[in-house]
Structures are given as C-alpha cells and as structure tokens.
Amino acid sequence: MALHMLGKDPNSPDGxxxxxxxxxxxxxxxxxxxxxxxxxxxxxxxxxxxEDVVEFPRRMMQFFPEVNGGPDAHAQGAS
Known part of the structure; x- marks a missing residue:
C-alpha cells in the first residue's frame, strides 16, 4: 500500500x-x-x-482529484 498525501489544510494553525x-x-x-x-x-x-466520522473544512475539497481534473488526476498529481 502506498499512501500519497494530496494536500494539507493551508489554514491549519500548526500545519x-x-x-x-x-x-x-x-x-x-x-x-x-x-x-x-x-x-x-x-x-x-x-x-x-x-466506522467513525471526522470533520474537515470545505476548502479541503480542492485536493480531491475529481474536483481538479477528473477521476484519474490522482495518478498524475500524487507522489
């Protein structure tokens, strides 16, 4: 399994x-x-x-590839 970080909240106080x-x-x-x-x-x-639930801000939706270029965008932008 390889996890790829797609994005962190730019407004997080501690990053x-x-x-x-x-x-x-x-x-x-x-x-x-x-x-x-x-x-x-x-x-x-x-x-x-x-199961459980976590909360994250709406501004984080920008990091989902489907929002930024289609369902295969994660393969191109993830590292």
Whole structure:
C-alpha cells in the first residue's frame, strides 16, 4: 500500500491537519481531520461500530482529484 498525501489544510494553525491522502492500492481516500465529539451531531449519523466520522473544512475539497481534473488526476498529481 502506498499512501500519497494530496494536500494539507493551508489554514491549519500548526500545519498538520486536516490532510487528504490517496491510497493507490485500494483506490480510496483517507481523510485526517478533527474528531467529532459532539453527541448531538453524532446521533444524527448512522455509524456502525466499525466506522467513525471526522470533520474537515470545505476548502479541503480542492485536493480531491475529481474536483481538479477528473477521476484519474490522482495518478498524475500524487507522489
């Protein structure tokens, strides 16, 4: 498995998170974001025990290749 960092939040105060990654083995994205501890918000989601949810800002959508040039753009821009 090779994870490719596609982008970090340019407005992150410490430069570490949120971050978007692409996994070239599974063809899936991994999102590092903020935990959602608010039980009122979590209760509105249907989360099975084996799943969780993270929050990331809308400005991070720019790092998804499908937004920036099509579904195969990750193969060209990822390193």
């Amino acid at each position: 570490d998170s949120p971050t978007v990654y692409y996994d070239d083995e599974t063809d899936n994205y991994l999102i590092q974001g903020w935990k959602v501890p608010d039980q009122d918000r979590r209760s509105q989601l249907n989360l099975p025990d084996h």
